[in-house]
Structure formats: structure tokens, C-alpha cells
Amino acid sequence: MALLVETTTSGREYKVKDMSQADFGRLEIELAEVEMPGLMSCRTEFGPSQPFKGARITGSLHMTIQTAVLIETLTALGAEVRWCSCNIFSTQDHAAAAIARDSAAVFAWKGETLQEYWWCSERALDWGPTGGPDLIVDDGGDVTLLIHEGVKAEELYEKNGQLPDPSSTDNAEFQIILTIIRDGLKTDPKRYHKMKDRIVGVSEETTTGVKRLYQMQANGTLLFPAINVNDSVTKSKFDNLYGCRHSLPDGLMRATDVMIAGKIAVVCGYGDVGKGCAAALKQGGARVIVTEIDPICALQALMEGLQVLTLEDAISEADIFVTTTGNKDIIMVSDMKKMKNNAIVCNIGHFDNEIDMHGLETYPGVKRITIKPQTDRWVFPETNSGIIVLAEGRLMNLGCATGHPSFVMSCSFTNQVIAQIELWKEKTSGKYEKKVYVLPKHLDEKVAALHLGQLGARLTKLSKDQADYISVPVEGPYKPAHYRY
């Protein structure tokens, strides 16, 4: 695929796999709208006042049907939008086509190379000679990283003419980033400075990206305000837990058609994502073994009747392995060699270093047999026995299925919309410094409230007397900040 930006008849830029899928994408977007009451309520509530009038938003977030509803909520509220995906396998091409045709500049397709991936990210940030975006919607923090690395490089370059050196790192992906920045420096040595000066803020979606933001805040290197959407209760306790409970088995089934009942499954990590995965596997009839470093999470697993062991203990008897840790080096190639023939290995986390894909790919004599896209059987030469790796060790639920379903993404994305409105409304007030913020609890509760009606729920109302008795306002928020739900 040649990396040339194309243009719609209306003059909007894009690069997608197949524009002819736009109609199909539109049909699915219309179905999804019915399942995303939070976003549709935002359109009703905020649409008339056009809060994003004049705002340019760059998004780096899986270009799926659900994201399409998010994008069209942003444009319905007045924003101009450019978008790329935040994972090489997660784009749904029909969604990308529909948005590219109808609503926003999209640069995304399923199965990008890493090179293509960063080219897309650059395009999403490229608002032309007048600078970058006003706001960023991020998932995993890659666009935010690019800007921060760009600014750092420009400073060094200005100081002593030093250019970034891609050969200074072993990390293949970081080499690409440095190359992009190096090449950009030659044409515009102030590109990323202009960008960061314009940016009002970023709202970040996921654990991994949030972790990076807090590190930058701690180091004093954060360049603009950030809202941590991940830690809204209606995000981390919903999308991570209930989303994965839905999409893990979906990915397993679509990729392998394997029967879950009767199997032994190892879930590495028992945070919210791991809890969702373990619940799904247990309910499907698997016997679930959890690995954990944190004694509290381990004790939670035990209380649900799950066994807690080390990976080593279970390596040769388990049928399915899922990593959910957000850490690296969880399942190494030396582990994979000990597994049963056709054991399934997958990662529902963001990065492909959770499973040692590098070790696997470079294992001497290993043979890769692609059953179908995102489902590979890897055969070890010594044993002629193989394992099945999903989505090349990345986000299996988006690579092998369609990710989280619309309803739960409506919770996450309503947080995004509210965060973006907040950042843009306060762009000149000074309310937000170059720090990481979470949304106040009453907004979190509002996000939840927008999703109740569709499920037929009826809330109880607190009387004034009762509210006083437990010392909360009648209208909420109802819980202290540290409440764990």
C-alpha cells in the first residue's frame, strides 16, 4: 500500500483500506448508535451549543465502529477531527471508510506495518502549516509520546545541532519514531514546539498511557494538561472488566473456534482486565488458574474459587494462556516451548512485549504457519509441536474480534467527550495546569446515569433527611473519592 494521502470529493484527506465499505460501515454505525446512549445523549444535550466550535481534535484510538460514533459525536458538537488508530490490527476497515467519507480525516487500516502505523499518526497530527491540534484524544499515549519526543529532539537540535540517532536504540518501533522526528527536523525544526504551544490538553484512555503521563508529571516534563479518563470508575471498572469479559471469548472463538468448557486456562494478572478475562473463562466452563504478583489481587482470585499459581507451575498442563498485566516479559519463548501442542497464547493488553514475540520470531528453526490473519501456529523444531499465537501478541480482542461492544464503550467514550469539553471550556481559565487530572465524581456518576434508562433501570431517590444522615448531597456525588466500587 503506497503511503499517499487521498482526498474526498469534499476535499477531506484520508487513507483507508477500501472506501467501498463505507456503506457497510454506515449501517453498523447506525446500529451502534442505538447501543451508545451516553454519546447520543451528549449530542442531544450539547449539540445545540456547539461547544467544540473552532476546535481541532486529533485522535489516536482504535478506528472501530464504536470510535466512529465517538468521532461523529465530536463533530456533532462542532469539532474538526483527524484520526488514526493506536494499534496496527485494531482498525475496522468499514468503520474507517464510513468516517473518512462522511465525517473526519482518517488514516487507518487493519494490518498496518509499524512504519505505516507511525506515518498514520503523523498524518493525524498534521493540520497543515498553521500548526497542530487544539486537543488530543489518546489511547496508549503514542501521539502524546511523539510530540514529547519531538519537542525534546528539537530542543537538542537547537542547542547543539544534534539529530536523533535511530541506531541508538534496539527497539524497532522507537527507531521508527526517531527516524520520523529526524526527517521532520530537516524541514521544520519547530514543528513540535508549534504543536505543543497550541495544544490545550489531552484526554487519555488507557492504563498504559496514563502510566506514562504520571511519569512525565513526576519528571516535570509534561507539556500540557492531561485528563486521565482511564481512572473514571465508569471507564476502568466497566470497559476493562465488562468489556474484556465480553471480548476475550469473542476473540478466542473467532480466531480458533476452540471449546472453552473443560479447558485449563491461565490468566496472567488479576486486575480489572484479568478479572474480566477470568470471569469469562470460568463462566465458559474452563478451569482458571491466575498468576499474580500482588497478594491482594491474588487473594481476590482465591475468594472466587480460582487457583493461584506461578506460570511455571501451570505451563505444561494449560490449554489457553492470556496476559493482562500491562507489564513485559510475562510469557517468554522458553515458556512457550514447554506448552502442550496447540496451546493458545494471547495478550489482551496493549503492547506486544507482554508475550515474548521477539524471542519467538527469532527462535532458531521456528516455523510460522498462518492459519488465517491474526491466527498463527508456531512450530518448534525440536518437538514438531506448536502453539497458536493470536494477533501477533497484541490486543487479541481487537485483532481477532471487534473489541469491546458498543454499550460499554459508550461509557468510556462519554468520559472522553466530557473530558474534551472540560479542557476546551477551560482553555484560558488556567484551571488546568500541566498536570494529570481525573474527572470529578459527579461527572463520573453522570456518565453512568446516562446508561441506565436503556437497560430499564429505575434509580431510587434519596430524601433530604437521608442525604443529611449519610452526609452527601441529594444529587450526589454519593461516595468519597477513595471509594473502590
Add this chain to the structure above:
Amino acid sequence: MALLVETTTSGREYKVKDMSQADFGRLEIELAEVEMPGLMSCRTEFGPSQPFKGARITGSLHMTIQTAVLIETLTALGAEVRWCSCNIFSTQDHAAAAIARDSAAVFAWKGETLQEYWWCSERALDWGPTGGPDLIVDDGGDVTLLIHEGVKAEELYEKNGQLPDPSSTDNAEFQIILTIIRDGLKTDPKRYHKMKDRIVGVSEETTTGVKRLYQMQANGTLLFPAINVNDSVTKSKFDNLYGCRHSLPDGLMRATDVMIAGKIAVVCGYGDVGKGCAAALKQGGARVIVTEIDPICALQALMEGLQVLTLEDAISEADIFVTTTGNKDIIMVSDMKKMKNNAIVCNIGHFDNEIDMHGLETYPGVKRITIKPQTDRWVFPETNSGIIVLAEGRLMNLGCATGHPSFVMSCSFTNQVIAQIELWKEKTSGKYEKKVYVLPKHLDEKVAALHLGQLGARLTKLSKDQADYISVPVEGPYKPAHYRY
């Protein structure tokens, strides 16, 4: 697609969608073999003695990857095989291609018209001038029905020259059957008689087909022995229950990506299939309402915390409707009109009269919007509100996903293989009359035993003393015939 039989280089007949998918099919067949220990054990145990030597087997059973492993087990045991699918949507084209290329004569593709469907069935029965098959593997009983109707028509024709009259029935499918038989009569007025004379027996897979067999037995019209495989415990309590528990959500997710958690789901019927469906939906976080006619099954639903109501009670509040009854006229078009916008309606049973598809298709002014194959939105003109119907009202788990997973099908299909061996072995002994039989319990237990090792299970052995105490043989069978499991 022109209905012309094609021929492999080795001279075997076939008609499939796309022979280039044979390699992909082969890869998935190899994966499935690992998940089907019962069938693979049959190859090991019986392969050397070639029990099917000289036997011609015609199969009419969903042409999936799992069925491919069944077919190649039959051929590994010495049989010659011709095959068609028993549902217009259930063929997996890569499985059909691999088998057509490598092992047996296949006539099947996903998305047949009814006309094409019956053409395929005829081809599977067409063993050339020397008559029909020796054995039949049936699922739903369509091939058995065709032979019985053929024989009936030939008798009438011989008696008084009367030809079947397709216009004598309203049922579109039965019109096709009568047309086929009528046209056949002209070329060979003894075709079906020759066939039934040769046939040693049929083994039937599913509730619907078994019901027909018992009716024929009761009427005295059954033309050859039949083994009811459906009522083996390792079939009805496994495939129906655990298979559907797996494949119902799989079909829902692939077709609609809808979030199951939080939804209200109505399951019509709480037999084994309904129990599996209800369990899956409950575990996925739905609130499940069951409809039932049988007070015992209704009370079982209540004991699991499910609500038991009539369809009418729940019609306007539910999000998902699944029929599992094996009966007809369960959800009528008048019901569908009362449903919420985008309510999902599907049938996991065999025939498309469980949901009133005819009423829907002929509803004045109704609009059908195909989101993607097997996922249609039907919009009523009065309300401009629509419902989503899966797989045109037929077997949604095979139409929208890949049906039951390999492991549980290994149980069902091992019963089939054992039944076929039994029929063929006793072909001249007179052991089986023109009646319906079930497999003896020790064979049922054997099927189960073949599937334990792979799941790491270790059985306890009865001592002689204990066996005497409970009056069973040490080697089993362990339960009385009426035991319900």
C-alpha cells in the same frame, strides 16, 4: 452458480464454492483433529481392521470443519463417502473444499438456495447406476425424508401412473421435493426403491430428525433400521447443552457485536438447547426470561433464578429473543412488531418456521436491510422501527458463526461412527429391524471415556466389592437406562 458437478483430477465429483480455500480448510482440519479425541481414537482403534471396507456412506450434515474430521474418520475406516450439508447456511466453504479435494464427494456451499440445497442432497445420494448408499448419516432427516417420499411416489406411480403434484402444497420447500421426485420418476421409476433396498440403515443426529423417525416407526412406514444418536447421553446432554452454551453467544457476537451484559433476553424453550442458551446469556450478564409449555422445565428454570413468563409478557421490554423449541410459530410477525427497535431475533433450532419468517417477508411494506450476510434489519412501515433477524431464522449458530466447537462435536460424531460401525457390522445378522434404536449405555460411556484424557481427568475405579454393593459390573455400565444425568 450453475449447478454442474465438477470433477477432481482424481475423478471424484464435487460442487463447492471455492476450491482455492482447500489449504486453509486443511489447516483448520488439522487443528480440529487435536480437539476431537473421540474421532481420532476411532481411527486408532478401528482403522487397522477397516470395518467400512466396501461401504458407501451418504451424509447429510452441516459441512463444517468438524464434519470434515468425521468424514475423514469414516474414510480412514474404509468407507467411500458422498456428502451434502443439511442447512443452506451451515457449510464452511474451506472445509468443503478441503474434503472435496482430498477425501470425499462434497456438494455444499454456504448460502445455497432451497433449490440448490435439494440438488446437493440428490447428488449425495447419487452413487451412479448401481444404486444408492449402503449407509446414511443424517441430521434433521432430509435425506431420509427424500427417500421415503420417493418410494411413496414410485408406489403411487406404479399403481396408477400418478405423478407427484408440487402445486398440491403451500410449503415452498416441499414443492421442490415433489418436483425433484416427479422429474426423477420420468427417467427411473424405481430409483428410490433400488435405494431403500440397498440401505442397511441410517444414524440420525438431531431431535427433529429423530422425531420424524419415531413417527414413521409408529406409522409402520420406516423403510430401514435407524439408530437414534441424538438420545445418546453424550450427544443430547453435551452437544445440545454445552455446544449451544458456546455457540449461541458466538453467533450473537459475530452477527451483531452486541453487548450481552445488561440486556434482557428471552429464551423460548428450556430443554437441553434452551438450558445451554439461557446459561450462556445469564453468564454473559443478561437478565434471562424463559418461556415454556412444560411445567417441569419451567420449574427447573425458576430454580436457576430465571424468570418464567409468556412471550407476550416480555415482548416489549426484551432486547434479545432466541427460539430453541423445535416447534413452529413461536415468534410471529405480530410479535415482532411489538418489539423494541433493534431487538435481535434468532433461532438456534433447525427449521425456519420457529420464527415466522414467512409472515415477516410478506408483511406489507416491510423493508429488509442486509447489514452483512445473515444479519438483516427488518423495518416495519408503521413505526419505522426495526428488528434484527439472524441467519434468516434458521440455525443462527451455524449461519452466523461456526456452530458447536470441535470438542463437543467429537462426542456427537463418535456416536455417529460407532452407530455406523454397528449397523454395517450387523447388516446381515438381522439384529436391527425397521425400527429406531438407541446405542447401548456401555457405548455411550465409552464415548465419554475417550474424551477424558485430553482434559486431564482421572477416573476412579470401582472395586469388585463396591460394584457388587451397588449391583453394577466393575466395567460399567454404571447407571440404569432411565437415569437422567
Add this chain to the structure above:
Amino acid sequence: MALLVETTTSGREYKVKDMSQADFGRLEIELAEVEMPGLMSCRTEFGPSQPFKGARITGSLHMTIQTAVLIETLTALGAEVRWCSCNIFSTQDHAAAAIARDSAAVFAWKGETLQEYWWCSERALDWGPTGGPDLIVDDGGDVTLLIHEGVKAEELYEKNGQLPDPSSTDNAEFQIILTIIRDGLKTDPKRYHKMKDRIVGVSEETTTGVKRLYQMQANGTLLFPAINVNDSVTKSKFDNLYGCRHSLPDGLMRATDVMIAGKIAVVCGYGDVGKGCAAALKQGGARVIVTEIDPICALQALMEGLQVLTLEDAISEADIFVTTTGNKDIIMVSDMKKMKNNAIVCNIGHFDNEIDMHGLETYPGVKRITIKPQTDRWVFPETNSGIIVLAEGRLMNLGCATGHPSFVMSCSFTNQVIAQIELWKEKTSGKYEKKVYVLPKHLDEKVAALHLGQLGARLTKLSKDQADYISVPVEGPYKPAHYRY
């Protein structure tokens, strides 16, 4: 407690623990009536016609609150009743007191010795000089056994004057039975013959008793017709499954207060009782290991995510052991020695030979520490480590708690009432020979139907057209005899 029959002011015989508990018993009986709609419906439907007019019924069945409602249903329908318990620990003394005072002759108390137990059984059969009962309600078959052994002894005595010799058996309980019969022979050498001549039939409640009946039928020694109530669907699939799911954890909690979550539990046997026990433990957060001899039941356990191992595999790591097999020698004293300190060992089945209580009691140097009645810690001398045995190895749910709850017992007992009515109605018709019968399916369905309204269920009605399509009557029965539910 001296074994003297007492007499109420109205002249009815009884022997209970404490008559002053009658008021408390009455209050609980009144609560239970609301939870037993099947029995109360029988009173409404049959009460006016007094079907049991003139009938003497002897019952041997746990003398609990629920049984009290059964007894008073029998008397409300016209019967005269004498009752004993069928287990030395299962009587609820307040229930016994209330019935003794108000309704029937009761001989039962919690904590009988074996000697007392058989004295009570004799009293329940003792209808005075005019012979025995007309009908028997049995659970476990002890009363039926006594009559059969009695008749056998009388025949031998008549033939050659031979008296039963208690020293001919090692079994302590059987010694008592022989003693009773021997002593009786001296006063009335035709006592049991007169009894069996009068008896119209027995209805038997439980697996163990039913097994004995089928053996007698097979041997040709059955002396009167028997209805197997245990194998009504509304008995075996309800009381055994849902009853145990409720009463196993109840017994565990009352006896030991132990936390179930996080524990490793071994369930020996995965029939209906085992399925109920395993479900309860799994839901309570335990990790459940099943032992099985039957490969089909073992595969069912695996499909629910349970591990299937031998007792030996799990003996040293498990915390809780439950036997549900109905067999003997399941957990031997040599197994108990290998268990963790304070492992809990219990049997939910009828007889105390499922756990090797004899081996434990006679283990050299073993020390028994009674924590409270029915909860004993047994300490082995070698390790000074102990296990906790509940209810002396007998029915732990009745010994340590109150057995199955009223609602599910209403299903079982409604079957009993219907069976008794049937036997009495056909007493002279010859319909029932000296064989074992099950109730016809329409009565089974009726029992279920009587329990739906209270749970708010609404059944769907079959149309005539639908009923014809599936070949069943509109009013049921809806399933073939072999249907497994």
C-alpha cells in the same frame, strides 16, 4: 430415655423428646405450609373427597417440619398415621412434638441409638392386634426391610422352628433387626405375615431404598406393590439437586462456621446429589474437585470447569470432603490419616458406610473430641493432627442442619401423596402387581405445575396446531419417557 410409649390426652400413642416444644413446632409448621404449595393444593383438591378414609399409613421418613406438613396432608385426606424417622439424627424434636400432640402417633427424636431407632420403627408398624398398616411411606426402605426380613424368619420358623441368630452377622445394625424379629416370633409367629397380607403397597422416596426394591423385584421376593417416587423427575432432579445445593452449605456452616470461599473441596460422586453439592461449593467460592467412576458424569463435571481426579490425588491438599455416592468405602480411615489438619469430612448420603466410620472409631489410639453434637474432631495419635467429621458420617444436612427446605420437599412429598392415593384407589383393581412402578409423566408434570404459581411463573399454552406438529397432547405430557431434563 426409657423406651415407654406415652399417650396423649386424646389417647394417641407417641414417644418424643419434649412435648413442650409442640407450640414452637406448630409455628414452624405454619410457616412451612406457605412454602409447600403442592401439599396444600392436595388438601384443597382432595380433602373434600377424603380419599384415605379408612386407610392406616405407617411412615418411616425423617420427622422434620416438612414431613409434618406431609403427615397432616395425609390426615387431612382421611388417613390414620403412625410415624418414625428413618435416620437417628434427622428428627426435629419440635416437629415431632407438634405432630404427636395434634395429628399422628410419632416415635422419633434427634439422637436415637440404633436400638432406639428400631424400637421406634416397630412402634410405627404396630397398629395393635388387628394387624399392620395398609400403606407404607418409606425413605431408605428400613420399614420395608423389617417386614421382608420378618416374613422370611417366620417362614423358616414355621418350617423348622429355626429362630434368627443375631450372632450370625458382623453388622451391628442387622444384629438388632434379627433380635427384634427373634423376640417377636416368640409372642406372635405370624406377625409379619399378617402385616404383609394387609399392606396394599409402599411408596419409596430415595435412591437407596429404590435400589433395594428393584433387587427384591429381580429376586422375586417383593411382597407388595411399590411406587418408586425417587425417580419422578420432580423428585430426583429437584430434591436431590436443588435440595442438596441448599442444605450442604447449610450443614457445613451450622456445624463448623467454616468459610467456603478459597477452600479446596472434594465431592465424591457427580450424580444429582453430587451436582447439587458441587454447584453449592463452587458458588460459595471453593475450588471443587470431583471423583467419579462413571465417564459420562465425569465429563459433565469437566464441562462445568471442575477438576476430575481420584481421591488419592487430592487427599492431602483438600479442605472439605463430601461423599454423595450411595456406595460404600469411599473415604477410608487410611485416607483420613493423610488429610490436612482439621479437614472436614462429611457424607450427605443415607448410610454411614460411605465414610469408614467403623475404621475410624476402632483406629488404635484415635481420640474423639466432640465440639458440639454432630461435630466431632478425631485426632490421630501419630500426628496429633485431626479431622472434623460431621453427623457421625451420616446424612450431614439433616444431622447438622434441617435438611432440604420446604419448597423442594413439597415437590417430593406431593409425589408421595399422589403415589399413596394411587395405591389406595387401586387397592382392589389389580392394577399394581408385586412390582416397582414409577408415576406416569402427567402426574410428574402436575406436581411441577402446582409449584409454579407461588414463584410468579406464567406457562405458555400450546396451540392445537403446535401440539400436533410435535405430536403431543395439548395438555401434556410433553416429553417422551426417556427424556432426561
Add this chain to the structure above:
Amino acid sequence: MALLVETTTSGREYKVKDMSQADFGRLEIELAEVEMPGLMSCRTEFGPSQPFKGARITGSLHMTIQTAVLIETLTALGAEVRWCSCNIFSTQDHAAAAIARDSAAVFAWKGETLQEYWWCSERALDWGPTGGPDLIVDDGGDVTLLIHEGVKAEELYEKNGQLPDPSSTDNAEFQIILTIIRDGLKTDPKRYHKMKDRIVGVSEETTTGVKRLYQMQANGTLLFPAINVNDSVTKSKFDNLYGCRHSLPDGLMRATDVMIAGKIAVVCGYGDVGKGCAAALKQGGARVIVTEIDPICALQALMEGLQVLTLEDAISEADIFVTTTGNKDIIMVSDMKKMKNNAIVCNIGHFDNEIDMHGLETYPGVKRITIKPQTDRWVFPETNSGIIVLAEGRLMNLGCATGHPSFVMSCSFTNQVIAQIELWKEKTSGKYEKKVYVLPKHLDEKVAALHLGQLGARLTKLSKDQADYISVPVEGPYKPAHYRY
């Protein structure tokens, strides 16, 4: 029961129901020790250094078997202890007897009047003329309240000789408190001042007590440092959730023997306690309806397949009602009148105003029928229909059963011990001001870690490289403070 302090032969004061139960209590304490690895580890780790040497601890916390193990852990670490219960129904008399005889001064029995309750509280604080305790272990905050009210009254009395006036309040319980303080003022007008001067701090166990502490902190009236043990993860997410999941059904079964399967249950409130209760009822086969004021918790309930309605919506169809809110006026007498006959109404929360007991008791013509202690049927005169109220509307799991099981209480109480050690160690360092503190996360993780071994769990160890990658220490703590688990 005359309120006279008794004295053991060793001279220790006490007042319990029945000292002869001490042996039984000791046996159960020994069983519980095996189930409380956290407390036993504290004895091993800290016992030798006697950290509480010289410390006087007053505890006000349900005097159960589990608390007995806590008390003897405190004494094993060197403390001198006086104890009362914090609920009139929660004492287990055999536990109280064993501790009184062997270890500490206990003033507690099951079924205290309110007058007796506060007399016991006074005794627990009464360390003789040399002043009060050094440390307080509190649950619900009653002892802390008494001291604070006492100090307030003494100040007023000193200022203007004003005595507390019991008639100034409608609240019956507060009248008793004021009476106690008034009477005390006459004998020692500095009693509570001396007490608060001596007190180093309090550790508080429960939500209700913690709420009071934060209010006092906010008002600036808190008299000594407080550690909020309730909000340790290993307390609130374990004891509240898993404890109630165990003890709610235990209480229901012991009090009513009611079958949970098939019932409709309403759980008011879906916090940690409500989540545990709803899970238990759902697993038991009930259909659960949740009432909630908080949209986030409501959405969580929906995601688990529970229905969310108002109490009014469900009032006439439900069979079981449980309040878990910690608020007041949840179920009013006007609601109770609308319930089905024999609906069960109970509160698992601390105070009896969650259910309108006052309204019920004073309802004109209402009739109370005590089935057995803590199980009352209340009959309304208009309908002659009744409801069943457990434990007089207070903590039903402690009133009707034995509360949370040992294992989960070991988590809570290990937090208590660690908090007490911390307060006493820092008594002079000034580390703790007159504020409310939570335990640092590494201690929370330590509590969990102490409970893993017994359940056979094996933790995974983080490598240094991995720890750096996610920016945590290798030894933990592993999560940010706001992590929700």
C-alpha cells in the same frame, strides 16, 4: 440478669451468660485459630518482642469466636484487655465464657437490653481509679462516642454546672447514654477527661464508625488519633463482600430454613455489602432485584444481570428483602404492609433504623409472634397477613447466625492488630495527630500475603527489570493509592 460484675478465681472481672460454656468456647477457638492465619502469624512474628507490654486495650466489638482469637492475639503480644460487644445480639456466649475464664475481662452476652449494653460498655472502659485504656479497638464507634459525649458533658458541667438531660432527646438509646454520663458526673466529674488524656488512639472497624470519625475530624472535635481499618482493601473488599456473601444466606437459613432458589429477593444498596448479598442470593438461585441511589453502583448491578428497580416497584412481588445501605428509613412500615404474606425482611447493616422497626412496633394492632429468638412474625390487623423480621432489624448475620467466618475475619482483625501496634509504637513520636488515618498500602498487602499460603497459592515474583518497567518496587506496594481492586 442482675448487673453485678463477677470475678474469676484469678481476680479478673467479667459478666457473661454462662461460664460453663467456656470449654465449648475453647474448642471452637482452637478450630478458629487454624482458620485465622493472619492473626496466628502476628503471634509468631510479634509475640517474642511483646510490643503491647504495658498497654491497656479496651475493645467494643462483637464478642464472637473470631474476636476471641483477636483478643488472645492482643494478649499474646503483651496487652491487658477489657472487652464488650458492639451489638446486643452478636455475642456468642461460649466465646465470651472462654475469654472471660482464660484471657481478658469480658462484659457481653447474647440478647442484652440497651440498658445492659451500655453498662457493659462502661465496664470495658473502667480500668479502675488509675484512668482508662491506652488504646481502643472499636466497631461502630460506640465506645468512642461515649468518651466524646462524656468529655463534652464534663466541660459543660465544669463551665456552668449543667448536667446532661436525658429527656432532651427522643432517641431511647441516647437517653441511656446521657443518663450514664449524668450519673457518672456526680461521682467523678473528670472521668472522661482523664480517659481521653490517656488514650493513644483508636482503630475503627466499620463504615458507620468511620463516618462518625471523619465528621468529628471535619468538626475539629476528634480527641485522639484514629486509624480507619475499614478502608484497608483487605477489610472493605473482603469482610464486607466475601463475608456477607457467606453469612447472609447462613443467617437466612438458620432463621427461616427458607429455600432461596426460585425466590425473588430485593437487595437495597449495591456497595460492597450489597454486592456480597446479591451474589449469594443469585448463586442460591434467587432472582435478585437491586435498589440503588448511586448510578455507578446501579450500572454495576445491571452488568451482572440484576434488575434495578425502586423498592416500590418490587414491594408486592418479592419474597426476601435485605437492607445493606448504612442509611436510615429504607424499608418503612408502610412498605411492609404491602408485602406478600411471610415475606422475609432483614438488615445486615449495623443499626436498626435501616428498617423502620419503630414504625412496626408501634403500628396499631400489630401482633408479634416470636417463632424463635431473633425470628419474629409480625401480623398486620387489616390483612391478617404477616412478615418475618430477623434479629429485630439489626445485623441479621450476627443475630441469626455466627457472622462472618474466621478466615475473612482474620484479614480484618490482622489489620486491627497492625493498626494497634502502629498506634502504640508511635505513641510518643507525634506521627499521628488527632486525625483519621488509613494503613499504608504495604501493610494492606502484607495482610493479604499472610493469608495466601493456607489456600495453597503461589505468588509470582516481579523481576527488577519488570518492576522498573511499571515503576513499582520489587517488594511492592504494587498499586497506586487510588486503585480500586
